[in-house]
Each structure stands twice: as C-alpha cells, then as structure tokens.
Amino acid sequence: MFSPLPLLEARPQRTPIAVSGDRAPRVNIWQVGCQMNSADSDSLAEQFSELGMVPGVELENADLAVLVTCAVRQHAEDRASSRLGELAKWKAARPGRGIALTGCMVGEHGGSLLRRFRHLDYVFDMREPDGFFARLRDLYQGALEGPVPLPASDRLFAYLPVILGCNEMCTYCIVPFVRGRESSRPAAQIELEARRLVDRGVVEITLLGQNVNSYVSPEDGSGLPELMAKVDKVPGLKRLRFLTSHPRNASERLLDAIADLPAACEQFHLPVQSGSNSCLGRMKREYSVGEYLAVLGRARTRVEGISLSTDVIVGFCGETDAEFADTLSMLAEVRFDTVHVQAYSPRPGTAAFRRPDDVPLTVKKERLQAVLGLQRRISEERNRALIGRAVEILVEGIGEDGRAYGRTRQNRVAWLEIKAAPGETVTAQVTAATAWQLVAA
Ligand code: SF4
Numbered sequence: 368m369f370s371p372l373p374l375l376e377a378r379p380q381r382t383p384i385a386v387s388g389d390r391a392p393r394v395n396i397w398q399v400g401c402q403m404n405s406a407d408s409d410s411l412a413e414q415f416s417e418l419g420m421v422p423g424v425e426l427e428n429a430d431l432a433v434l435v436t437c438a439v440r441q442h443a444e445d446r447a448s449s450r451l452g453e454l455a456k457w458k459a460a461r462p463g464r465g466i467a468l469t470g471c472m473v474g475e476h477g478g479s480l481l482r483r484f485r486h487l488d489y490v491f492d493m494r495e496p497d498g499f500f501a502r503l504r505d506l507y508q509g510a511l512e513g514p515v516p517l518p519a520s521d522r523l524f525a526y527l528p529v530i531l532g533c534n535e536m537c538t539y540c541i542v543p544f545v546r547g548r549e550s551s552r553p554a555a556q557i558e559l560e561a562r563r564l565v566d567r568g569v570v571e572i573t574l575l576g577q578n579v580n581s582y583v584s585p586e587d588g589s590g591l592p593e594l595m596a597k598v599d600k601v602p603g604l605k606r607l608r609f610l611t612s613h614p615r616n617a618s619e620r621l622l623d624a625i626a627d628l629p630a631a632c633e634q635f636h637l638p639v640q641s642g643s644n645s646c647l648g649r650m651k652r653e654y655s656v657g658e659y660l661a662v663l664g665r666a667r668t669r670v671e672g673i674s675l676s677t678d679v680i681v682g683f684c685g686e687t688d689a690e691f692a693d694t695l696s697m698l699a700e701v702r703f704d705t706v707h708v709q710a711y712s713p714r715p716g717t718a719a720f721r722r723p724d725d726v727p728l729t730v731k732k733e734r735l736q737a738v739l740g741l742q743r744r745i746s747e748e749r750n751r752a753l754i755g756r757a758v759e760i761l762v763e764g765i766g767e768d769g770r771a772y773g774r775t776r777q778n779r780v781a782w783l784e785i786k787a788a789p790g791e792t793v794t795a796q797v798t799a800a801t802a803w804q805l806v807a808a
Contacts, residue, residue, distance in 0.1 A: 371495035371547065372473060372474075372490070372492040372495070373492075373495065373498050374489060374490075374498030374499045374502060375478045375481060375491070376481075376488065376502070377485075377487060377489070381465055383505070383507075383508065383509075384430070384463045384506050390510070391510060391512065391515055392419075392430040392431060392507050393420065393422075393428055393429045393431070394412075394415050394422045394424065394429055394431045394432075395423075395424055395426045395431070395432045396408050396433045396435065397426075397432065397433070397435070397450055398434075398435040398470075399435070399437050399443050399446050400436070400437025400439065400443055400470065400471065401439070402526045403546075403575055403576075403577065404435045404436075404437060404470055405526055406526040406528045407469070407470065407493050409525065409526070410528070411469075412517065413517065414500060415515075416514060416515045416516070416517045417514050418503060418504060419507075419510075419511030419512055419514060419515055420503070420511070429464075430463060430464055430465070431464070431466070431503075432457065432458075432464070432465070432466045432467070433466075433467045433468075433469065434447055434450060434451065434467070434468045434470070435469055435470040435493075436468060436470035436471055436472035438470075438472050439471065439540075439541055439542065440714070441712075441714070444472060447470075447472060451466070451484045451486075451487060455486045458486050459486075466489075467487075467488060467490070467499065468489070468491075469490070469491050469493050469496070470493065471545040472545075473491065473492050474545030475545045475716065477490070478490065494532075494550070523568065523570050523763060524570075524572075524763075525571075525572055526572075526575045526610075527560055527574055527575060528552065528575045529551065529552055529557050529574045529575060529576050529579060530549055530550065530551045530552065530576035530581065530582045531549070531550045531552070531577075532546045532548045532550055532577065533546060533548075533577040533578045534549045534578070534581065535578060535653070537640075538649065538651045538718040538719040538722075539650060539711065539714065539717055539719040540714075540717060541714045542577050549578060549581060551583050551584060551585055553586055554586055554587075554593075554594050554597060557574075557594065557597075558597045558598060561598045561601045561604065565601050568790075570603070570604065570606065570790060571605060571606040571607070571608070572598060572604060572606075572607055572608075573608040574591070574594065574598065574607070574609040576609075576610075576611070578611070578612075578613045578616070579609050579612055580612040580616040580618070580621055582594055590618070590621075591621060592618070592620040592621050592623065592624035595607060595609065595624045595628055595631055596624065596628060599628040599630045605630060606761060607630040607631045607632065608631075608632050611636060611678075612635070612638075613638075614638075614639070614652075614658065614659045615653055615654055617635075617637060619669075622665060622670060623669070625666075625670050625673065626669050626670045626671075632776040632777070633670050633672050633673045633674065633776055634674045634675075634676070634777050634778045635666050635670075635673055635674075635675055635676075636675075636678075637659075637677055638678035639659055639677045640652055640680050640683075641680065641683065641686075641690065641693075641694050642656055642693045642694035642696065642697025642698065643656070643690035643693040643694060644656055645690060646683055646694075649683065649684060649719075649722075650680075650683060650719075651718070656693070656697060663675055663701060672777065674704040674777035675701065675703050676703055676704055676705035676707070676778075677701075677707070678706075678707045678709075679698070679706055679709075681694070681708060681731060681738060682710050682711045682734055682735075683711040683726070684719055684723060684724060684725060685725060685726075686711075686726050686734075691734050694738070695738070698741055698742065699745075702749065703742070703745065704746065704749055704777065704779070705742075705746065706738060706742040708735055708742075710734070711724070711726070712724075743802045744802075746803065750779065750804075750805060751800045753779075753797045754797050754800055755797065756796065756797055757797075758776075758777075758779075758781065758794070758796075758805065758807060759775060759776055759793075760773045760774065760775055760783060760787075760792070760795060760807060761790075761791075761792050762783070762787045762788060762789050762790065762792070762793065770782050770783060770784070771786065771787040771788070773787075775805070779804070780805070781806070782804060782805070782806050782807070783806075783807055784798065784808035785808055795808055
C-alpha cells in the first residue's frame with residue numbers, strides 16, 4: 368500500500384516528439400495544496416531544467432503541462448479535475464503536447480486517473496519520478512541540449528522537504544495513505560540544496576515535512592535539531608524555520624536548536640487539534656492535553672520571546688459542547704499568537720470517515736466563530752503588548768501604498784514606516800498593532 372507507484376502511461380504511448388521552432392521543450396507546472404506541493408513544484412522545475420527543458424512558462428507556450436495535485440480536501444481534487452478538463456482543449460490545439468499528473472491524487476487514485484481523463488498521458492509518483500524523466504528523455508531526445516540554467520530566484524523564501532510521508536494515523540487525515548510512510552532524505556543532500564537555494568537569492572528556508580520533527584538522518588540517525596544545525600551554517604542564510612511538528616516528537620533538543628542556532632527563528636507551530644482528551648483519543652493524536660501544555664511550557668521557558676501557533680479542528684465526530692468548551696479554555700490558557708482553525712469535513716479513505724459526522728454544520732460554524740473571536744482578541748492583545756519594543760523585520764516586498772512589509776522572526780506581519788528594500792533586514796520599533804499585523808518605524 369505504501370510503496371511508490373512506477374510511471375503509469377496512457378495507451379497508445381506518445382511517440383518521439385520534434386518540438387516546433389528548434390527550441391528546448393517548455394513546461395507549465397500548475398500546483399494546488401500545501402507547502403509540500405510548492406516544494407515539489409520547485410524540485411520538478413529543477414529536474415526539468417537539468418534534463419534540458421524550460422520550466423515555468425505560460426500554459427499557452429508550453430509543450431508539456433504538469434499538475435501537482437492535493438487530495439487532502441475534496442475541493443482541492445475538484446480543482447485539479449477542472450484543470451484537467453480545461454487542458455483537453457489546450458492539448459488538442461497543437462500536436463505533440465502532453466499532460467502529466469503527480470501529487471497526492473496519485474496515491475489515492477493511481478492508474479484509474481488515466482481511464483477517467485483520456486487526454487492525460489502520464490501519472491507519476493513524486494517519490495519516484497525517475498521513470499517519468501527517463502521517458503521524457505527518450506521522447507524529446509533531439510530537442511534536449513543539456514541543462515537549461517534556471518534564472519536567479521526572485522524569491523527570498525523557500526520550502527525544503529526533509530522528510531516525506533507520515534507514520535502517524537490521525538483518524539481524520541488522508542496523508543499517510545497518499546504520501547506513504549515516513550522517509551527522511553539524506554542530510555548531505557538537504558544541506559547541498561540549502562546552499563543552492565541561498566546561492567540563488569533565498570534568505571529564509573523552511574524545512575518541511577508532514578511530521579518534520581520525526582526526521583531521522585539516513586546517514587547517521589541524527590534528528591531534526593542536528594539537521595537544523597547543518598543548514599543554519601549555510602553562509603548567507605538569514606532565517607530558518609520548520610513545519611509541521613507533531614507534539615509527540617517535540618524534544619528538548621529541538622527547543623535547544625530554536626534557542627541557540629543564530630538563524631533559527633523563535634517560532635514554533637505545534638498543532639493541537641483539540642483541547643479535550645476524549646476528542647484527541649478519537650482523533651488518535653497519541654498525546655494528552657497535559658502533555659501538550661507541558662511542551663509549550665518548556666518552549667516558553669527555554670526560548671525567550673517564542674511565538675506559538677497551532678491548528679484546531681472544530682466539530683470532529685462526536686464533539687460535545689463540553690469537549691468544545693475544553694478546547695476554548697485551553698486556547699484561553701495558552702494564549703497562542705496564531706491559531707488556524709477549520710471545521711471538520713469527512714474525507715473518504717480515513718478511519719474517521721466510518722464514524723458519523725454528527726455535529727451539525729450550524730454548530731460547526733458557531734464553534735468556528737467562537738474560536739476565531741477568542742483568538743482575534745488574544746492576538747490583538749499579544750501584538751499590542753509589543754508596542755514600543757524593537758523587532759527585527761525581514762522585508763518581503765513593497766505594498767501598493769509604497770510602504771515596505773515583511774515578517775518578524777516570530778512570523779508576525781509588519782509594515783514599515785521607514786524606507787527598506789526587499790531582502791533587507793531592519794530593526795524597527797513597533798508603533799501600532801492589530802490582531803493580524805504590526806506597524807514599525
Ligand atoms: S501527523 Fe499530520 S500528516 Fe500525519 S496523520 Fe496526523 S495529521 Fe496527518
């Protein structure tokens with residue numbers, strides 16, 4: 368069930384392709400879903416350019432369209448299906464055009480996608496893309512003249528996948544079924560990729576994994592803190608973050624890494640999902656509220672000024688008023704800086720799908736609003752407490768009103784009342800704050 372799929376190809380297969388106009392074949396990459404998919408798209412772009420194809424072109428000028436899909440929510444699947452539908456006309460407009468699909472929908476639907484979408488040519492697994500690239504090498508032979516250099520990145524930020532898949536079995540989540548078991552990438556490879564990203568202009572890297580803090584180096588068995596220490600040393604890297612962690616693996620060494628490494632930002636995103644032990648049990652999260660709170664307590668003690676954020680699901684199967692009240696009181700007790708909340712929606716293929724989705728939609732919406740309301744007040748209070756304090760801001764861009772904006776090390780959005788250019792790091796004093804952003808001068 369968990370092994371990567373080899374390349375799947377439509378029949379009859381495409382025949383060798385001569386690209387019109389004597390030029391390298393061009394690729395359009397379309398993507399939906401989480402940060403892991405953004406990182407996968409970047410990685411595909413690099414692999415296409417190494418092969419001799421030009422990634423990142425408009426669909427109209429492309430010879431090959433690639434879809435990086437998501438299966439976590441039905442809406443994401445619907446978007447990919449609709450994109451595929453639109454591509455039928457695009458493909459028919461010029462002979463030789465091809466369409467490939469990868470991402471979570473491959474793990475969920477496999478070869479049935481080729482039967483459902485007759486104009487789709489390739490389905491490949493991001494964990495094993497070699498067959499796909501070998502096939503392209505055969506098809507475009509004459510048009511491939513060695514690596515096409517990628518332009519210097521216009522991005523300051525990059526996601527860098529370090530561990531793929533997930534070994535947890537949270538009952539509401541499809542990820543283990545579509546992304547497979549955990550597989551950590553070699554630390555040396557990750558370090559090399561971090562250097563390459565920084566060479567191309569990236570100044571902030573987020574190490575990525577569905578369960579990033581269960582990273583285990585295949586070379587020597589060391590974990591995420593040691594990997595962070597290696598990446599932290601890359602010359603020119605200003606900021607280092609990681610996403611998403613599981614509370615069970617939130618070790619003291621990880622907190623030490625956040626506290627001690629110069630580039631590591633004082634920020635910790637740790638999804639709790641519910642403040643009720645019985646609800647956590649049904650979600651199979653494998654920790655208690657008390658254990659979770661103990662981790663956050665240690666984080667606040669060990670890392671001065673750390674900002675904490677979390678994910679919450681409201682209206683999970685069987686969630687009672689009392690269980691939801693426990694979630695609200697946990698949120699009020701912790702006073703997170705940011706809370707991402709969503710109403711539970713059943714996903715076919717998960718264990719929770721077999722349970723009744725018995726919290727009415729109106730109640731889910733009320734609970735959602737209750738969390739949002741509480742958190743808006745807390746976020747505003749926490750941000751306002753920063754007025755008069757100095758914060759370090761990495762400038763990301765210039766807004767329509769000419770003001771520079773960026774983020775603090777704690778990942779708060781900040782607008783600057785002083786001149787600064789994208790990529791610059793400035794220290795400024797907070798002069799005003801709302802629930803969602805700061806103003807600094
Ligand atoms: S740890 Fe995260 S990715 Fe893994 S099963 Fe749970 S919710 Fe899904």
